[in-house]
Amino acid sequence: MSSPVITIDGPSGAGKGTLSQMLARHLGWQFLDSGAIYRLCGLACLKANIAFDDHVSVIACAQSLDIDFIVSDDGLQTLLDGEEVTAQLRTEEGGAAASQVASIPAVREALLQRQRAFAKSPGLVADGRDMGTVVFCDAPLKFYLTASAEERAARRYKQLQQTGESVNLAAILADIQSRDERDMSRKVAPLKPADDAIEVESTDLSIDAVFNIMLENVHAKGLV
Ligand code: DC
Secondary structure, three states: OOEEEEEEOOOOOOOOHHHHHHHHHOOOEEEHHHHHHHHHHHHHHHHHOOOOOOHHHHHHHHHOOOOOEEEEEEEEEEEEOOOHHHHOOOOOOHHHHHHHOOOHHHHHHHHHHHOOOOOOOOOOEEEEEEEEHHHHOOOOEEEEEOOOOOOOOOOHHHHHHOOOOOOOOOHHHHHHHHHHHHHOOOOOOOOOOOOOOOEEEEOOOHHHHHHHHHHHHHHHHHOO
């Protein structure tokens, strides 16, 4: 029998990253940050000076991507061509590059198997935009996490301030809105809840409150 998968999809800044890692740690399951794979692809294009409208080169880059995730005492390290790029991935530039490459259907196709390979025993928590609708459509438990764009921008602002990046709230909100628009309107695997996803609106909920809702559903499904 294949390992169970819990999918957590939603727009950027909805708390998916924090919550999926909390859930994976709590359950002792594997964790997939699918956004990191798109970010790595975007970064690889930036490093190779590939323009995002040069689809042939972007697709070739996705197909030959040399990436690795290493669990260390400092957390999860991400390597591109053997070089540590964890911090670069999390910048606004990294997110915008990811969103550009992610809108190309053949890029998504090229990255599909890499994502499915994360489904290993005893189970997987998968964080992304199309985990429940495309990559793991048979998953027994799916969440769709949302929050208002303003709340997501405020959360992102705080997060970036802590990392020391120079930030502007209005610019972050505009970036979130344009990324939502691009992620939701693309032809292949647009951001939307799976028909069988449990939707959680977290604008007025704490991380712990959302985590408890998720855990209740994990138990209700008999996954642990
Ligand atoms: O979750 P994130 O912010 O790291 O994702 C970066 C971008 O990657 C996001 O704008 C959309 C894209 N993405 C995607 O299209 N499909 C996924 N499963 C994950 C991310």
